[in-house]
Amino acid sequence: MNNTIEPTPSPTTRVAIRLRAVEKTFGKGESAVRALRGVDLEVPIGELTMLVGPSGCGKTTLISILAGLLSRDRGELSVFGQDLGALRRDQLSAWRRENVGFIFQQFNLVPQLTVAENVSVPLVLKGESVSAAVKKAGELLATLGLEGRSKSAPLKLSGGQQQRVAIARALIHEPRLLVCDEPTSALDAELGRRVMTLIRDRSHQRDRAVVVVTHDDRIFHLADTIAHMDDGLIIRSERPTRTTVAGHGPLH
Ligand SMILES: Nc1ncnc2c1ncn2[C@@H]1O[C@H](COP(=O)(O)OP(=O)(O)O)[C@@H](O)[C@H]1O
Numbered sequence: 001m002n003n004t005i006e007p008t009p010s011p012t013t014r015v016a017i018r019l020r021a022v023e024k025t026f027g028k029g030e031s032a033v034r035a036l037r038g039v040d041l042e043v044p045i046g047e048l049t050m051l052v053g054p055s056g057c058g059k060t061t062l063i064s065i066l067a068g069l070l071s072r073d074r075g076e077l078s079v080f081g082q083d084l085g086a087l088r089r090d091q092l093s094a095w096r097r098e099n100v101g102f103i104f105q106q107f108n109l110v111p112q113l114t115v116a117e118n119v120s121v122p123l124v125l126k127g128e129s130v131s132a133a134v135k136k137a138g139e140l141l142a143t144l145g146l147e148g149r150s151k152s153a154p155l156k157l158s159g160g161q162q163q164r165v166a167i168a169r170a171l172i173h174e175p176r177l178l179v180c181d182e183p184t185s186a187l188d189a190e191l192g193r194r195v196m197t198l199i200r201d202r203s204h205q206r207d208r209a210v211v212v213v214t215h216d217d218r219i220f221h222l223a224d225t226i227a228h229m230d231d232g233l234i235i236r237s238e239r240p241t242r243t244t245v246a247g248h249g250p251l252h
């Protein structure tokens with residue numbers, strides 16, 4: 001063993017996602033909607049970042065852009081050091097398959113596939129055999145309270161059950177970036193807590209990051225950072241778990 005002194009950790013948090021002046025407009029001319037009007041945001045590595053704001057303020061647009069599902073019109077975006085704008089279309093889908101889990105607001109389950117097959121898709125796309133992937137899917141579904149549902153058709157399930165299938169599908173390949181659009185909207189308090197604890201545990205790992213869009217004030221306390229959005233802009237960020245209950249104590 002040598003006596004090397006460990007360097008003091010850098011006070012600057014490592015950043016998973018960095019957006020600078022990102023703009024997005026849908027449509028043209030009189031019907032154009034400026035959904036993002038110059039968004040600046042940094043999402044730290046190893047943390048859970050929540051994005052909150054009124055309906056229509058641009059939350060889904062923003063997370064679709066940072067997950068590589070939608071292109072931006074202007075501004076800079078890097079995700080784990082990768083400039084997504086520099087990738088060709090095929091490279092971008094490969095990058096997404098490798099790095100991103102996305103829970104859609106409307107779940108987007110494939111009706112023709114069983115529940116377990118839906119969940120296994122990201123593993124199969126990464127080259128795992130269908131039988132191994134479906135087995136892993138069944139195990140993850142059981143931890144989300146969906147044992148015995150693997151062979152069901154997704155549309156036969158309740159909204160809350162479908163939401164958990166969508167959550168399992170986003171988690172199964174252990175993506176570096178997990179992006180969730182209202183992941184607890186169809187869940188009762190106990191299930192919402194279980195799901196968010198699972199999601200939060202995944203975020204607190206090296207080289208991971210999680211972004212959750214939510215209106216659900218029952219889960220705000222689980223956030224490391226809450227970014228508030230309004231009218232196409234991030235207007236303020238706070239770090240609720242780093243302050244005392246009164247909200248003005250020292251950082252720890
Ligand atoms: N594909 C689209 N085409 C046209 N307008 C869109 C599209 N997607 C979103 N918008 C508009 O962009 C704005 C922001 O939408 P969205 O990002 O879905 O907001 P939020 O998720 O915060 O409710 C809204 O005015 C919405 O109507």
Ligand SMILES: [Mg+2]
Nearest residue numbers: 059060105181
């Ligand atoms: Mg939305």
